[in-house]
Amino acid sequence: MSLAPTPTERIARARADLRLGVPVVLSGGAGAALIAAAETITPARLAALQQIGAPILAITARRAETLKARAYDGDLARLRLPGDADAAWVAAVADPADDLARPMTGPHLSDRDGPADLHRAAIRLAKAARLLPAALVVPVPDGPAAAAAHGLTCLDLAETEGLLDALSPLDAVISARVPLALARDARLHVFRPEDGAEEHYAIEIGRPDRGIPVLARLHSACFTGDLLGSLKCDCGPQLRAALAAMGTEGAGVLLYLNQEGRGIGLANKLRAYALQDQGFDTVEANHRLGFEDDERDFRIGAAILDKMGFAAVRLLTNNPAKVAMMQHCGIAVAERVPLKAGENPLNQDYLATKARKSGHLL
Numbered sequence: 001m002s003l004a005p006t007p008t009e010r011i012a013r014a015r016a017d018l019r020l021g022v023p024v025v026l027s028g029g030a031g032a033a034l035i036a037a038a039e040t041i042t043p044a045r046l047a048a049l050q051q052i053g054a055p056i057l058a059i060t061a062r063r064a065e066t067l068k069a070r071a072y073d074g075d076l077a078r079l080r081l082p083g084d085a086d087a088a089w090v091a092a093v094a095d096p097a098d099d100l101a102r103p104m105t106g107p108h109l110s111d112r113d114g115p116a117d118l119h120r121a122a123i124r125l126a127k128a129a130r131l132l133p134a135a136l137v138v139p140v141p142d143g144p145a146a147a148a149a150h151g152l153t154c155l156d157l158a159e160t161e162g163l164l165d166a167l168s169p170l171d172a173v174i175s176a177r178v179p180l181a182l183a184r185d186a187r188l189h190v191f192r193p194e195d196g197a198e199e200h201y202a203i204e205i206g207r208p209d210r211g212i213p214v215l216a217r218l219h220s221a222c223f224t225g226d227l228l229g230s231l232k233c234d235c236g237p238q239l240r241a242a243l244a245a246m247g248t249e250g251a252g253v254l255l256y257l258n259q260e261g262r263g264i265g266l267a268n269k270l271r272a273y274a275l276q277d278q279g280f281d282t283v284e285a286n287h288r289l290g291f292e293d294d295e296r297d298f299r300i301g302a303a304i305l306d307k308m309g310f311a312a313v314r315l316l317t318n319n320p321a322k323v324a325m326m327q328h329c330g331i332a333v334a335e336r337v338p339l340k341a342g343e344n345p346l347n348q349d350y351l352a353t354k355a356r357k358s359g360h361l362l
Helices: 007-020 043-052 061-067 087-094 117-128 143-150 157-165 223-227 235-249 266-277 282-289 299-307 320-328 348-358
Strands: 024-028 031-037 056-060 076-080 134-140 154-156 170-177 186-193 200-205 214-220 252-257 312-316 332-337
Touching: 007 024, 007 031, 007 117, 007 154, 007 157, 024 117, 024 143, 024 157, 031 043, 031 117, 031 143, 043 087, 043 134, 056 061, 056 087, 056 117, 061 076, 061 282, 076 117, 087 134, 117 134, 117 157, 134 143, 143 154, 154 157, 170 299, 200 235, 200 299, 214 235, 223 235, 223 266, 235 252, 252 299, 266 282, 282 348, 299 320, 312 320, 320 332
Parallel strands: 024 154, 214 252, 214 312, 312 332
Antiparallel strands: 024 031, 031 134, 056 076, 056 134, 170 186, 186 200, 200 252
């Protein structure tokens, strides 16, 4: 039996490397390239990349729209670095924090020839690492040789694309009784993805009958709302209202999914908050960062429900996308149960934007 890491394990390594500022190698398709996350690139590593070749900065079409750069590849733009580009320039293009104070004058020159598969995969890896969706890409003639020469993680493009698209299998780790203030008869279940990503949790209230639709909620982690009582969102009140409803009914299951900030991570969520302070709404802020409106994967919730033996739910949600994904994944939604809680003067505009732009039924 080989001790070598599997493709899934190499992707986990690559995510960690990118967060540390260490480049990784992507090989396959039309060639190979060294890639580095724009957010964590240092002056020294940028200089090392420039000694190997001419880096291209890959950004999403959402970010390109803000910068008035041409996204010839549809979903992304491949920007050439100007001759005097340094790590600060890379950071400014990737991060919109100072767009208004220091507007990018450009013009930003975009490549339009050749395939963009490696650049697309680089952005997806940066997203998977919960970093800003921007990456430096430097072509190399031989990917495995470049990885060996520099001691870097090497990924095969075909394997990477398939694994990033697929839902990682979830393993049940442990469950234990945890009496809650809102539901005394509760058990907490921990589920761990095999790809090394964040663990997810299920709070089972009572002993729900698997033969009938269970009262259920898919709740995405919100550190600021759930723990700090933030008034910018309605997450904390929704969490407690859902648990209270299950406690009153005597049965239910709340899935606590570690997809902070609609799947972009806490740091990026706070970047979005900073942009909201500049006058942008929640959707506009995500787009300026380079993300879509919602980057969450609700398939995780369906997989956990299936693993726990639930085939049908009465779903506590205001989000039709959750209902659609449950049904798409084979979990019957017998009823959508509205969950309206937590509106206050400081989040009214936020909730209105979710209803107007994201289709939430509020």
